[in-house]
Amino acid sequence: MxxxxxxxxxxxxxxxxxxxxxxxxxxxxxxxxxxxxxxxxxxxCDESPELYDWLYLGFMAMLPLVLHWFFIERFSGKKSSSALLQHVTAALECSVSALVTLLLTEPVGLLSIRSCRVxxxxxxxxxxxxxxxxxxxxxxxxxxxxYPLYTIVLIYYAFCLVMMMLLRPLLVKKIACGLGKSDRFRSIYAALYFFPILAVLQAVGGGLLYYAFPYIILVLSLVTLAVYMSVSKIQSFKTLVAKKKRLVVLFSHWLLHAYAIISISLLDKLEVALPLLALVPGPTLFYIATAKFTEPSRILSEGSSGP
Structure with a gap:
């Protein structure tokens, strides 16, 4: 027929x-x-995902990793030497989970997927x-x-949770001896809360995140960079390069800026992604150039010296 x-x-x-x-x-x-x-x-569905689809999947894959790192840093203790190893372990868990998810998605056994175009x-x-x-x-x-942009994220989160439960408790129990018993597994307990939240977020707001994630990355990376530089009292290039950790944080935020700019360019079908990447250091330069004008002690001294 x-x-x-x-x-x-x-x-x-x-x-x-x-x-x-x-x-x-x-x-x-x-x-x-x-x-x-x-x-x-x-x-x-026999099409291959577009670059923007891969960037969306990359954003959804980064969410649990960033949350892992945040809670590890939050609960590892100031004198704990286990934070770095836990950071590496969290990155390994998410990487292995992403690899296994791709291998199990059709075509099975290949690091590629077939999809329907959004x-x-x-x-x-x-x-x-x-x-x-x-x-x-x-x-x-x-x-x-x-297909499979909706379910592949949920499958990835499930594998992340399984990998964490298999690896992290043994690691934390072995290396986090300097922490109290109630503090050792706090980063793991936090993950048991945020993984269901991420799953619900994907189930309910997956379509909205698909179109909004570049702007979410851009805004959050700008805000967190400004907050970090303010808390660290970075007001010049000399204080910025004084510690290697500050440079790592800076370059990580720059990578997020570039990620967001490229995603926005693909979403809006712009052909100026590369020239726009020159704006990546702009927020940092602007902050350092204007930080001295917003110093609280200077503002208070000028206010007290006024008429």
Whole structure:
């Protein structure tokens, strides 16, 4: 049967199965890994993710790692020598989890994935677009129209949690002897809270994050850099390069700035990504140039000397 001659299914995501060149069955949900095309026939997702899709996955993969590092630094203690090893272990856990997730995603065994192209925001929320042709019965066509960008993140979080539970408790118990028993596993306890939160965030707001993550990275990286430089009392290049840790923090934020700029350029289909990367050091230079004018002691002294 000619596909173009079949009756079209209602709704945005309902389709019929195509078997041996013929359209069969009633309108309904397409199998996982397929999506209804313009003729409302389920079609296998054989496209490769775009660069912007990979950057989105990279952002979602960075979230648990950044949270791990934050809570490790928060609960490791000022005199603890275990923080660096825990940081490395957290990075290893997330890296192995990402590798295993990619290998288990179709095509299995390869570090590549096949996907359906994201066309609009509604692709992430197909459950909200189940049609009711007779206004009485609802035709359920909920599916992963953005396969596998929705579920691959949840699978990755599951592997991160399993890897953490396998590796971190033994490591912390061995190297964190300088901490009290109640403090040793605080970073692990924190992860048991933020992983469910990240899963819910992906399940509910995955589509919004897909379009907003470049701006989230840019704003948060600018704010955290300004706060860090303010707390560290960095007001000149001399104080900036005085400690290696400060340079590591600075270059990490610069990488995030560049990541966000490239993502925004791809999202808005701009062709000026490379020239915009020259603006990456701009916030740092602006902060150092204007820090002396916002010094609280100077402002108070000038205020007290006034009329």
């Amino acid at each position: 000619d596909v173009s001659m079949t009756s079209r299914c209602p709704g945005l995501y309902c389709g019929r199965l195509l078997v041996n060149g013929s359209v069969e069955g009633e309108c309904g949900v397409c199998p996982r890994g397929e999506r209804a095309n313009q003729e409302k026939v389920c079609e296998r 066309q609009m925001l509604s692709d992430w929320y197909t459950m909200l677009y189940n049609p009711s042709p007779d206004y009485v019965h609802t035709l359920h066509c909920t599916q992963e129209a953005v």
